[in-house]
Amino acid sequence: ISAKSSQQSSKDGEDRLSVHGVSEMVVGILGGGQLGRMLCQAASQMGIKVLTLDPLENCPASSLSHQHIVGNFNDGSAVLEFAKRCGVLTVEIEHVDVDALKKLEQQGVDCEPKASTIRIIQDKYIQKVHFSHHGIPLPDFMQIDNLKSAEGAGDLFGYPLMIKSRKLAYDGRGNAVAHSKEELSSSVKVLGGYDRGLYVERWTEFVKELAVIVGRGRDGSISCYPVVETIHRDNICHIVEAPADVPESVKKCAMDVAQKAVSSLGGAGVFAVELFLTKDGKVLLNEVAPRPHNSGHHTIESCYTSQYEQHLRAVTGLPLGDPSMKTPAAIMYNILGEDEGEPGFYIAHQLTRRALSIPGASVHWYDKPEMRKQRKMGHITIVGPSMNIVKRRLDLLLERENIGNH
Ligand code: ATP
Ligand code: MG
Ligand code: MG
Numbered sequence: 122i123s124a125k126s127s128q129q130s131s132k133d134g135e136d137r138l139s140v141h142g143v144s145e146m147v148v149g150i151l152g153g154g155q156l157g158r159m160l161c162q163a164a165s166q167m168g169i170k171v172l173t174l175d176p177l178e179n180c181p182a183s184s185l186s187h188q189h190i191v192g193n194f195n196d197g198s199a200v201l202e203f204a205k206r207c208g209v210l211t212v213e214i215e216h217v218d219v220d221a222l223k224k225l226e227q228q229g230v231d232c233e234p235k236a237s238t239i240r241i242i243q244d245k246y247i248q249k250v251h252f253s254h255h256g257i258p259l260p261d262f263m264q265i266d267n268l269k270s271a272e273g274a275g276d277l278f279g280y281p282l283m284i285k286s287r288k289l290a291y292d293g294r295g296n297a298v299a300h301s302k303e304e305l306s307s308s309v310k311v312l313g314g315y316d317r318g319l320y321v322e323r324w325t326e327f328v329k330e331l332a333v334i335v336g337r338g339r340d341g342s343i344s345c346y347p348v349v350e351t352i353h354r355d356n357i358c359h360i361v362e363a364p365a366d367v368p369e370s371v372k373k374c375a376m377d378v379a380q381k382a383v384s385s386l387g388g389a390g391v392f393a394v395e396l397f398l399t400k401d402g403k404v405l406l407n408e409v410a411p412r413p414h415n416s417g418h419h420t421i422e423s424c425y426t427s428q429y430e431q432h433l434r435a436v437t438g439l440p441l442g443d444p445s446m447k448t449p450a451a452i453m454y455n456i457l458g459e460d461e462g463e464p465g466f467y468i469a470h471q472l473t474r475r476a477l478s479i480p481g482a483s484v485h486w487y488d489k490p491e492m493r494k495q496r497k498m499g500h501i502t503i504v505g506p507s508m509n510i511v512k513r514r515l516d517l518l519l520e521r522e523n524i525g526n527h
Contacts, residue, residue, distance in 0.1 A: 142168020144437040149174065149207030150182070151194040152214035155487040155497060156413050156429075157182035159421070160213060163429035169437065174203045181487040182213075197221035204230050211390060211436045213412050215243045216289055233339070233436040234388025234411045241386065242411050246287040246320040255385040257378060258405045260397070261323040267315055271305045278323040284308050287318040292495070293356020298324075325405060327397035331365055332416035333379035336431040339389045339438040343380060344431070346424065346444040348372045351395070351416050357495060358415045360515075361453040363423055363446065366508065367398065374404045382409055389435040391428050393417060415455070415497070420444070422483050422502045423451035448481075448504040450511045454518070456486075458496035465492040472518070473499065479514050481505045 148164065150157050153175030161182050164171040173186040176193045183189040192199035194214065200221040204210055209231045210222070222236035241251045249262045261278055265271040275282050280302070286295040297308040312319060330353060334346040350365040351358055365372070379394035386392065386409070393414030395407040417428035426434070426442025434441055456472060459465040469492070476482040486499040501518065505511040515521075 144169050144439055146208035146437045147172060147206065148433060148436060149203055149210045151200065151210065151212045151217045153177065153180035153182035153186070153189060154213060155181050156213035158185055158487060159429045160413065160432060161185035163427060164433055167430070167433065169433055172203070172207055174199065179490050181489055184488065194218065201225065209233055209436050211432070212239065215239055215411055219243060232388070234386065234390045238386040238388050238411050242409060244287050245285055245290060245408060248408060251385065252382060252406055255381065257382050258403065260325045260405055262320055264320045265315065268306065271309065271321065272302060274321045275299070275302055275305060278321065281324045283322040283324055284312060284319055285322060286312050287320055296356055325397045326400060328400055329365070329367065329398040331367070331375050331396040331398055331404070332414070333375055333394045333396065334391055334414060334417045334428050335379050335383040335394060336391045336435050336441050336444065337383060337389055338435050338441050342441055344441040344444050345376050345380060346417065346420060346428065347446055348375045349416055355495070357457065359455055361416050361419055362508065363419045363451045371398060371402065371404065378404050378406055382406055386411065391417070391432045391435060418485070418500050419451040419453040419502050422504050423448045449506055450508040451502060451504045452511045452515050454501045454515060455497055456499040456501065458492040458494050458498050460494065461492055469498055475518055476501045479503060479518050481511070481514060482518065
């Protein structure tokens with residue numbers, strides 16, 4: 122570092138120039154799961170210091186963060202204490218103590234995205250009300266408090282009816298489908314009853330599910346990743362194909378809806394917008410995540426700037442990077458937990474070993490201390506010169522005969 126540049130960076134006699142990386146701002150992440158882990162990987166490349174807060178001592182991010190602090194991101198006092206050590210606070214999970222974040226903001230702590238954004242997102246019903254006020258197309262929805270209001274919603278929207286819990290939902294845990302009026306009570310019971318806070322959505326006969334990741338810098342600059350298709354199995358993201366095989370007009374519509382949705386929320390970072398493409402070519406918003414997302418894992422290998430790097434650039438106030446794809450096609454395959462214990466690990470191990478000899482394949486293993494059925498344990502991204510070739514490589518990986526038979 123030249124004397125000149127360090128002189129230029131002097132402010133009030135204090136040398137503010139980073140000598141160890143692109144930003145000297147310490148980033149605090151609430152949550153230490155796989156998204157936190159991959160944020161740490163991107164941070165390490167750029168020399169950005171990341172602290173993580175998670176109740177699990179050996180959570181996926183713990184071994185890769187600059188310092189891992191054991192504490193609950195749902196516990197206000199733990200969050201307040203953690204924030205003292207960070208230049209900016211961000212999240213890799215939206216189910217955090219948002220009142221603590223609000224309090225920190227009032228004390229001048231920088232939270233990106235804003236506490237108000239996390240408050241909207243973490244209650245799916247409030248999220249839906251918010252987006253409908255902003256004119257964003259959504260499936261019809263309605264709050265339910267008892268059997269009478271659930272039956273009323275069923276009469277209005279018809280069956281099947283999607284029942285969702287307002288809070289603490291992920292990987293489809295928190296969703297239940299009632300196929301008839303008679304099934305309402307049992308579906309509600311599965312979700313823990315009306316007291317949990319429920320709402321319903323009209324069933325959407327989608328032809329595809331799409332997702333768009335939008336990055337927004339602290340200066341308000343916006344940068345949109347290519348539209349991808351997400352393929353779910355049992356409500357959990359199973360495969361992501363990038364770019365999505367849909368007409369240009371649909372891509373444009375998906376990006377418009379995504380940008381409009383993100384523009385209605387405050388703060389910097391990447392946001393993932395989950396969308397439904399309907400039979401008649403309409404794009405409806407399903408939900409937004411205020412953080413990096415499963416639909417953007419592929420960006421690590423397939424884009425000039427990964428969603429993780431983009432998130433760090435955004436929250437630290439660095440310029441956003443190029444989100445475009447540097448490979449023509451990519452597929453991401455989630456490794457979901459099988460049986461508990463050793464047999465499950467053995468199956469996953471065989472898959473990851475096979476991936477090592479597939480051209481264009483990269484293995485990501487999250488190092489979760491325990492395997493549970495349907496838990497996201499890792500993922501494999503395959504890149505290549507065309508979607509057909511990438512799909513064939515996935516078939517090879519999964520030892521499947523028929524191409525494209527997910
Ligand atoms: P995530 O892990 O993405 O946070 P989640 O638990 O928040 O998942 P949702 O995104 O609400 O759950 O729903 C999971 C999946 O269920 C969707 O991706 C879609 O496949 C299906 N789904 C959700 N809402 C509807 C709907 N209104 N009609 C039809 N299918 C739906
Ligand atoms: Mg969700
Ligand atoms: Mg979802």
